[in-house]
Amino acid sequence: MELKRPSDHIDAEAEDITQPRLGPVGYLRYFWRQLTSMRTALLLLLLLALAAVPGSLVPQTTSDPNGVIQFQQRDPETFRVLDALGLFTTFGTPWFSAIYLLLFISLVGCVIPRTKHHFDALRARPPKTPARLQRLVGFISTPTKADAGVAIDQAASLLRRQGYRIERYPSTGSGQAASLSVSAERGYLRETGNLVFHTALVGMLITVGIGGGFGYTGQRVIVQDEPFTNVLSGYDAINKGRFFSESALEPYSLRLDEFEGHYELDASTGAWHPTDYEATVSTREPGEDWTTGTIKVNSPLTIGGTDVYLLGNGYAPVITVRDPDGTAVFSGTVPFLPLDGNLTSRGVVKVPDGLDEQVAFQGFFYPDPLALEDGTFTSFSPTDHGESLVTLFVYAGDLGLDEGVGVNAYALNTDGLRQLAGGDADAPALQLSEGETVNLPDGLGSIEYEGLRRFISVDIHHDPTPGWALLFAVLILGGLLVSLFVPRRRVWVKAVGGRLEYAGLARGEDPTLEAAVADLARRHRALLGDPET
Amino acid sequence: MTETLAAYSLVAVYSAIAVYAIAFVVFVLDLAQRASVAQSAAVASPSAPAKRAYQGSTLVAEKPPVATEPAARTRYQRVAFVLTVLAWIIHVGAVALRAIAAGRVPWANLFEFTMTATAIIVGVFVLVQVWRDLRFLGAYVTGIVVLLASLATANFYVDVSPLPPPLQSAWLGIHVLVAMLATGFFAIGGGLSIVQLLQARREAGKAEGLRMLRAFPGSEALEVIANRLIIVGFALWTFTLIAGAIWAERAWGRYWGWDTKEVWTFIIWVVFAGYVHARATRGWRGSRSAWLAIVGFGAVIFNFTVVNLFFAGLHAYSGLK
Numbered sequence: 001m002e003l004k005r006p007s008d009h010i011d012a013e014a015e016d017i018t019q020p021r022l023g024p025v026g027y028l029r030y031f032w033r034q035l036t037s038m039r040t041a042l043l044l045l046l047l048l049a050l051a052a053v054p055g056s057l058v059p060q061t062t063s064d065p066n067g068v069i070q071f072q073q074r075d076p077e078t079f080r081v082l083d084a085l086g087l088f089t090t091f092g093t094p095w096f097s098a099i100y101l102l103l104f105i106s107l108v109g110c111v112i113p114r115t116k117h118h119f120d121a122l123r124a125r126p127p128k129t130p131a132r133l134q135r136l137v138g139f140i141s142t143p144t145k146a147d148a149g150v151a152i153d154q155a156a157s158l159l160r161r162q163g164y165r166i167e168r169y170p171s172t173g174s175g176q177a178a179s180l181s182v183s184a185e186r187g188y189l190r191e192t193g194n195l196v197f198h199t200a201l202v203g204m205l206i207t208v209g210i211g212g213g214f215g216y217t218g219q220r221v222i223v224q225d226e227p228f229t230n231v232l233s234g235y236d237a238i239n240k241g242r243f244f245s246e247s248a249l250e251p252y253s254l255r256l257d258e259f260e261g262h263y264e265l266d267a268s269t270g271a272w273h274p275t276d277y278e279a280t281v282s283t284r285e286p287g288e289d290w291t292t293g294t295i296k297v298n299s300p301l302t303i304g305g306t307d308v309y310l311l312g313n314g315y316a317p318v319i320t321v322r323d324p325d326g327t328a329v330f331s332g333t334v335p336f337l338p339l340d341g342n343l344t345s346r347g348v349v350k351v352p353d354g355l356d357e358q359v360a361f362q363g364f365f366y367p368d369p370l371a372l373e374d375g376t377f378t379s380f381s382p383t384d385h386g387e388s389l390v391t392l393f394v395y396a397g398d399l400g401l402d403e404g405v406g407v408n409a410y411a412l413n414t415d416g417l418r419q420l421a422g423g424d425a426d427a428p429a430l431q432l433s434e435g436e437t438v439n440l441p442d443g444l445g446s447i448e449y450e451g452l453r454r455f456i457s458v459d460i461h462h463d464p465t466p467g468w469a470l471l472f473a474v475l476i477l478g479g480l481l482v483s484l485f486v487p488r489r490r491v492w493v494k495a496v497g498g499r500l501e502y503a504g505l506a507r508g509e510d511p512t513l514e515a516a517v518a519d520l521a522r523r524h525r526a527l528l529g530d531p532e533t
Numbered sequence: 534m535t536e537t538l539a540a541y542s543l544v545a546v547y548s549a550i551a552v553y554a555i556a557f558v559v560f561v562l563d564l565a566q567r568a569s570v571a572q573s574a575a576v577a578s579p580s581a582p583a584k585r586a587y588q589g590s591t592l593v594a595e596k597p598p599v600a601t602e603p604a605a606r607t608r609y610q611r612v613a614f615v616l617t618v619l620a621w622i623i624h625v626g627a628v629a630l631r632a633i634a635a636g637r638v639p640w641a642n643l644f645e646f647t648m649t650a651t652a653i654i655v656g657v658f659v660l661v662q663v664w665r666d667l668r669f670l671g672a673y674v675t676g677i678v679v680l681l682a683s684l685a686t687a688n689f690y691v692d693v694s695p696l697p698p699p700l701q702s703a704w705l706g707i708h709v710l711v712a713m714l715a716t717g718f719f720a721i722g723g724g725l726s727i728v729q730l731l732q733a734r735r736e737a738g739k740a741e742g743l744r745m746l747r748a749f750p751g752s753e754a755l756e757v758i759a760n761r762l763i764i765v766g767f768a769l770w771t772f773t774l775i776a777g778a779i780w781a782e783r784a785w786g787r788y789w790g791w792d793t794k795e796v797w798t799f800i801i802w803v804v805f806a807g808y809v810h811a812r813a814t815r816g817w818r819g820s821r822s823a824w825l826a827i828v829g830f831g832a833v834i835f836n837f838t839v840v841n842l843f844f845a846g847l848h849a850y851s852g853l854k
Contacts, residue, residue, distance in 0.1 A: 217787070264694075477768075
């Protein structure tokens with residue numbers, strides 16, 4: 001207990017003083033007081049800043065899932081330790097949540113009594129004029145020729161025009177010459193702003209925490225002319241909020257009609273800089289006709305309660321594989337995922353049925369192929385001029401598609417497969433220009449590169465909260481500005497014994513109070529016709 | 534045309550750095566001179582330090598002997614400040630030329646961003662003199678700017694390139710400009726807080742070597758000025774955060790996703806929120822809140838150097854490979 005006493009405190013007969021025993025309620029009250037104190041709030045704030053740091057040092061599952069996987073592959077030992085601490089989901093861990101929840105409880109515990117106090121203050125009259133103004137900020141005392149009543153009336157109206165709430169008080173002293181004074185207070189808005197700011201923070205937390213649970217985010221690769229329908233099975237991947245239900249999906253259709261990428265050549269480096277991506281799409285809401293729209297990077301398409309964002313794009317060659325009799329056993333568009341800025345892309349074709357054994361193709365797509373000296377290719381630009389090239393390795397064996405386990409359509413596990421063409425195989429890798437057909441090794445059949453389509457990858461996002469979040473953000477900013485920059489102050493003008501006294505009192509940070517009092521005195525004296533001092 | 538303008542812009546950048554460097558040297562000479570003048574004054578009245586030491590251990594603190602000597606602007610300081618303004622004009626010219634060359638805002642990669650941000654830091658420093666005489670921060674400001682601008686020019690220079698699609702938004706102008714303005718205010722506030730800490734040590738009689746501080750405002754006055762500037766920075770930073778969230782909602786489909794840059798923007802915001810609260814907490818005014826201001830500005834610098842260069846994330850617009 002001694003530590004809590006002021007340093008100038010002198011203990012007297014300590015044994016006589018018995019601390020009241022705290023019952024359970026007493027302890028609760030004690031902890032509540034500790035929690036809602038400014039010092040605790042400050043420590044929690046600093047702890048929150050500190051706790052957020054690991055979230056930037058370690059990849060997060062939410063923002064960088066690939067980074068997490070790479071981390072695990074690179075250093076499984078460290079991964080296990082960090083994962084146990086929850087560092088890959090820092091912002092959802094119990095310890096991070098504990099800090100911000102305690103902070104917000106502390107905040108609520110602070111805001112509620114302050115709100116009540118502020119309501120009372122709003123209805124209260126400015127306080128009585130202190131008997132002695134000399135010790136207050138900006139004290140000025142000057143002689144006046146004006147009548148005390150007139151002077152105080154003038155001061156009152158002057159203060160009212162400056163936005164003060166005023167109250168006149170008659171003589172406070174005794175024996176001395178009677179004094180007349182006006183007490184004025186302004187800047188209630190400062191506290192209002194402060195309370196709005198803190199309440200809006202709570203609103204923001206609720207919006208993000210609860211409102212966000214009703215949303216979902218899905219990813220999908222959409223190939224030109226192959227419509228997507230907004231149903232759960234239509235997504236390649238989807239993250240659902242806690243309170244998501246499938247009925248939230250409105251089954252609209254979305255079709256990519258055309259995609260254009262515009263590029264500019266940087267003459268000094270030979271690199272192509274993208275300047276614009278534009279996807280022209282057709283959409284159809286249930287029971288309506290197709291309408292056209294566009295999606296750009298900074299301009300999503302809004303449809304059926306969702307926003308559709310353009311994330312990536314690439315080429316999808318149309319590939320047909322035939323058996324030796326010429327019967328098509330695979331035919332479709334195959335999105336090749338871009339590897340670099342010139343859209344050199346990698347793709348996989350899997351043909352599980354129809355041929356003598358299961359066959360897979362893995363290879364590259366070059367929109368603007370350029371042969372290198374070592375026989376490989378690169379892409380000179382990201383634009384297709386009708387000369388695009390597909391090169392493929394061919395594998396045969398069990399593709400692992402029959403085990404009922406989900407398999408990534410864009411990747412091929414070549415373990416246990418026989419390589420028939422390319423690499424160390426006898427036959428060279430297949431090379432197909434658009435429109436070409438080549439025979440497969442071992443008389444398996446043939447493959448044709450029929451045509452070329454574009455694809456886009458999109459994020460489809462439903463979130464009921466942005467409107468609310470924006471509202472609270474505006475309240476946060478507005479409340480903050482008001483609470484930081486509106487001064488709250490009290491000012492008094494007193495007429496006593498042929499002199500006028502002026503003084504002020506700051507309530508909170510108020511570096512301009514002294515100047516404000518001096519300015520008031522100057523204006524007031526000008527009104528009264530007193531000479532400049 | 535673009536190349537020519539960009540080349541002129543680069544020449545102007547080099548010139549500005551050179552003039553800033555000269556200004557820095559003159560500011561440092563000014564500080565050195567102040568230290569020696571104060572020293573001879575102290576020798577002339579040997580009782581002063583002894584008396585202070587005596588007070589420190591026994592009596593309740595009297596008003597510390599601050600600003601007893603007039604904070605006269607020495608010739609060195611006048612020259613250094615004029616040089617700073619001159620360098621700043623060249624610097625702004627360089628940024629403007631770069632903007633004209635590119636035909637867009639001059640902050641689309643790390644080099645351009647550093648150039649514009651440093652111009653804004655100096656701009657805040659120059660313009661704030663109208664309100665308060667803070668020329669004594671000249672060595673600090675020109676030092677930081679010479680360092681950042683030359684590092685960026687030497688290591689991060691890239692040719693003018695068109696705006697990539699993700700940056701094609703009006704928010705690039707608003708969000709980043711306000712972030713740089715906030716940085717300017719935090720920079721001056723951080724500098725004032727450093728001086729405040731030194732001044733507080735000197736006032737407590739612990740740092741007799743810091744005699745050059747005698748002509749500077751007292752630690753409490755410094756704290757008040759720093760606070761005014763930092764709360765402006767804090768309000769601007771709050772706006773940066775909100776504007777960034779609105780843009781992220783348009784561009785990435787979520788307004789908040791704990792991307793590394795978002796994390797650091799949040800950390801900086803929370804630290805300065807802590808600073809604002811510290812000013813209202815008993816025992817945290819004075820030196821402790823000054824430390825928070827310095828840590829906050831340190832986090833800003835960290836965010837705009839280390840996070841930009843070494844942390845993976847969506848805000849990867851440095852323009853470097």
